[in-house]
Amino acid sequence: MVQNDGNQLVKAQELARRLSDATGVYFRVGSERQSTDDSSLDGQGPGQLRTLEVSVGDEIVELVYDPGSGEAGPFTTRVLKALAREIFDGLIVSDRVQLEPWTWEKLLNMALVEKWDTGTFAARVGTYQLKGLSLGFPVLVHCSTWIPEVVEVLENLFPQAPVLWVLKPDLFLYVPLDRNEDGLVEQKAFGNALIEQIHSLLADELGVLATVFVGQVIEEDIWAGFLEVRKLTELHRRFFIGTLGLAAWNVGLAVLMLETRSIVGQDYIRGILGHLNKELLDTLRVFLEKDMSVADSARALYIHRNTLTYRLDRITEITGHNPRRLTGAVHLYIALWLSNHSN
Amino acid sequence: MAGLSFKNVVKKYDQNTVVYDFNLEIQDKEFLVLVGPSGCGKTTTLRMIAGLEETTSGEIYIGDQLINNVAPKDRDIAMVFQSYALYPHMSVYENMAFGLKLRKMPKADIDKRVKEAATILDIEHLLDRKPKALSGGQRQRVALGRAIVREPKVFLMDEPLSNLDAKLRVQMRAEISKLRHRLQTTVVYVTHDQTEAMTMGDRIVVMKDGYIQQVDTPMNLYNHPCNMFVAGFIGSPAMNFLRATLIEEKGELWLVNKELRLAPLAERREALTPYLGKEIIMGIRPESINDDLSYIKDHPAWSLDVHVDVVEPLGAENYIHFTINGENLIARVEATSQSKPLQIHKVAFDMSQARYFDVETQAVIHRQGYEASY
Numbered sequence: 001m002v003q004n005d006g007n008q009l010v011k012a013q014e015l016a017r018r019l020s021d022a023t024g025v026y027f028r029v030g031s032e033r034q035s036t037d038d039s040s041l042d043g044q045g046p047g048q049l050r051t052l053e054v055s056v057g058d059e060i061v062e063l064v065y066d067p068g069s070g071e072a073g074p075f076t077t078r079v080l081k082a083l084a085r086e087i088f089d090g091l092i093v094s095d096r097v098q099l100e101p102w103t104w105e106k107l108l109n110m111a112l113v114e115k116w117d118t119g120t121f122a123a124r125v126g127t128y129q130l131k132g133l134s135l136g137f138p139v140l141v142h143c144s145t146w147i148p149e150v151v152e153v154l155e156n157l158f159p160q161a162p163v164l165w166v167l168k169p170d171l172f173l174y175v176p177l178d179r180n181e182d183g184l185v186e187q188k189a190f191g192n193a194l195i196e197q198i199h200s201l202l203a204d205e206l207g208v209l210a211t212v213f214v215g216q217v218i219e220e221d222i223w224a225g226f227l228e229v230r231k232l233t234e235l236h237r238r239f240f241i242g243t244l245g246l247a248a249w250n251v252g253l254a255v256l257m258l259e260t261r262s263i264v265g266q267d268y269i270r271g272i273l274g275h276l277n278k279e280l281l282d283t284l285r286v287f288l289e290k291d292m293s294v295a296d297s298a299r300a301l302y303i304h305r306n307t308l309t310y311r312l313d314r315i316t317e318i319t320g321h322n323p324r325r326l327t328g329a330v331h332l333y334i335a336l337w338l339s340n341h342s343n
Numbered sequence: 344m345a346g347l348s349f350k351n352v353v354k355k356y357d358q359n360t361v362v363y364d365f366n367l368e369i370q371d372k373e374f375l376v377l378v379g380p381s382g383c384g385k386t387t388t389l390r391m392i393a394g395l396e397e398t399t400s401g402e403i404y405i406g407d408q409l410i411n412n413v414a415p416k417d418r419d420i421a422m423v424f425q426s427y428a429l430y431p432h433m434s435v436y437e438n439m440a441f442g443l444k445l446r447k448m449p450k451a452d453i454d455k456r457v458k459e460a461a462t463i464l465d466i467e468h469l470l471d472r473k474p475k476a477l478s479g480g481q482r483q484r485v486a487l488g489r490a491i492v493r494e495p496k497v498f499l500m501d502e503p504l505s506n507l508d509a510k511l512r513v514q515m516r517a518e519i520s521k522l523r524h525r526l527q528t529t530v531v532y533v534t535h536d537q538t539e540a541m542t543m544g545d546r547i548v549v550m551k552d553g554y555i556q557q558v559d560t561p562m563n564l565y566n567h568p569c570n571m572f573v574a575g576f577i578g579s580p581a582m583n584f585l586r587a588t589l590i591e592e593k594g595e596l597w598l599v600n601k602e603l604r605l606a607p608l609a610e611r612r613e614a615l616t617p618y619l620g621k622e623i624i625m626g627i628r629p630e631s632i633n634d635d636l637s638y639i640k641d642h643p644a645w646s647l648d649v650h651v652d653v654v655e656p657l658g659a660e661n662y663i664h665f666t667i668n669g670e671n672l673i674a675r676v677e678a679t680s681q682s683k684p685l686q687i688h689k690v691a692f693d694m695s696q697a698r699y700f701d702v703e704t705q706a707v708i709h710r711q712g713y714e715a716s717y
């Protein structure tokens with residue numbers, strides 16, 4: 001029928017286009033033969049594309065879609081019915097195609113393949129009527145080697161996690177907050193603890209070396225959360241290599257430095273700290289760590305405060321930046337930070 | 344149960360070597376501590392034992408078995424960290440059994456091991472509880488139990504006490520000691536804290552920049568450091584260092600440098616003679632400097648006038664911060680000390696405890712009385 005009736009073909013194409021727009025899964029008109037049993041399409045092997053069959057009267061229209069871009073679910077069926085009523089008259093959906101429900105993981109997969117922005121994702125969440133998420137942390141676990149038991153361990157560690165998306169050798173989780181973690185301070189402590197807990201459990205239980213990235217607390221906008229933790233992996237590689245992972249609130253200056261070419265950073269470090277000897281560098285480091293407190297720093301360094309004052313004067317002379325003043329301390333701190341975090 | 348040995352182990356990340364030619368024999372049932380400043384390669388070394396990181400070259404053995412190519416989960420090791428996560432919806436029993444289930448162990452064996460571990464840890468009465476219903480200390484024991492049921496040949500611990508508050512730290516340290524004695528297992532323990540190393544280790548490996556500096560018992564590290572790094576790293580407050588030139592006057596050796604004039608012990612003559620006329624570094628621990636009047640009177644050749652900067656009373660003792668030739672030193676003296684800030688004060692250096700180092704190599708010059716540990 002489709003083959004013989006140009007008007008019907010145009011209608012089928014319109015159906016495919018509007019269905020794609022509404023669902024985000026790309027449908028197109030499939031085989032132009034009337035056969036309903038042959039699932040091989042356009043020379044592709046069976047199983048690579050899926051077929052959705054709709055019958056119009058005693059004729060069949062085949063729509064095909066790539067399951068890699070998402071799965072047709074009950075919502076698709078509803079939209080299809082509505083569109084069919086509008087475009088064709090009296091169209092019904094065949095029961096031969098098993099329609100699977102949408103999940104967060106499928107939506108995330110689709111977003112990844114199609115490089116959605118966060119707005120598109122939010123719109124799709126509405127479209128597919130996914131169940132809402134409570135406040136939680138987006139967490140990316142990167143494993144140095146992949147074994148399937150990682151999923152089992154993490155499922156058991158976070159039985160309450162509504163999203164567990166496997167991206168071998170990575171794994172993305174959404175870990176809801178306990179009710180105990182209401183305050184911001186508690187939230188961050190919980191988030192920081194996640195890094196070591198996941199790392200240690202996978203190391204001890206499975207012998208897998210994992211690096212763990214924790215994003216800011218989110219609700220619903222899980223795609224934004226994923227994009228954030230993915231960015232953290234880059235920051236970690238550049239500035240925090242050798243640590244167990246990174247939480248979004250601990251990136252500090254790194255996020256600024258990511259934009260800077262490393263050669264600029266090196267020049268900056270050399271320009272400011274280049275002429276300090278080890279004793280003065282250690283003194284400076286402790287002084288800034290102790291929040292510019294002369295008393296605390298002198299105690300930590302086992303030196304007298306007069307000695308400390310003398311050394312701080314030397315640092316000022318040599319670098320041109322006085323660590324006892326905010327502006328000087330900022331320059332010295334940035335240079336020290338860079339020299340600690342760049343390889 | 345088994346010892347552990349490293350043969351020429353090297354670890355590189357790209358071109359960057361972080362562990363150099365590591366050679367070490369760890370005895371069966373030994374508690375060995377790896378200590379050194381942050382970034383010296385402790386965690387990397389531990390991870391190579393665990394199989395979380397591959398060695399770039401060299402061999403690691405557990406007992407007689409070469410483990411380089413053994414999968415991490417088949418290495419018979421357990422790792423203990425400071426932060427414990429239990430599976431929240433499983434009972435204590437299930438938490439301890441889970442790792443064995445993952446290893447496909449028969450149910451009856453699992454049951455036997457879990458019950459044994461529960462006895463060792465005194466948590467038999469908690470086996471049916473969920474983690475939520477446990478105290479912090481009980482949870483920690485369950486986490487240890489998870490490692491114990493695997494009956495590992497070696498326990499690996501990476502800074503399990505850092506970041507804990509003082510109370511929990513004491514509790515945890517006791518737990519580890521108890522565990523160690525009950526299980527009679529080899530332990531490799533990593534810390535950057537020399538006090539922790541000194542109080543816990545049978546032997547200690549001091550590392551710096553990826554190199555082993557010295558492997559020794561705590562007492563040997565304290566009394567016979569092999570170089571200035573070890574000397575300065577072990578002990579708190581740290582050892583004082585002074586530069587001086589070695590001269591001979593009327594048949595006696597003297598160390599001199601402006602305000603400084605001290606006589607080395609006669610027994611050191613042989614070791615020091617090659618340095619006559621040259622500059623060397625003397626190291627002296629704060630506890631080997633005192634200001635007891637009768638001691639000063641008995642040892643005039645070991646006494647000096649120094650400039651006191653500050654006196655820090657700590658109750659049982661005082662720290663005197665003072666300078667010689669503008670260098671800062673600390674003495675740890677009796678609380679009865681009469682020293683006053685900003686005054687000249689007489690102190691005596693117990694030169695029998697002085698150590699001497701080569702200016703160039705920073706290696707110790709003499710090691711009289713040193714008996715190597717096994």
Ligand SMILES: Nc1ncnc2c1ncn2[C@@H]1O[C@H](COP(=O)(O)OP(=O)(O)O)[C@@H](O)[C@H]1O
Pocket residue numbers: 241242243356361379380381382383384385386387388
């Ligand atoms: N994955 C890695 N890639 C590159 N360098 C690393 C990596 N892991 C650790 N390092 C580097 O190796 C050195 C030793 O690290 P580590 O063993 O963690 O030291 P420690 O535990 O003694 O503090 C450090 O300089 C660290 O930056």
Ligand SMILES: [Mg+2]
Pocket residue numbers: 385386387
């Ligand atoms: Mg470490």
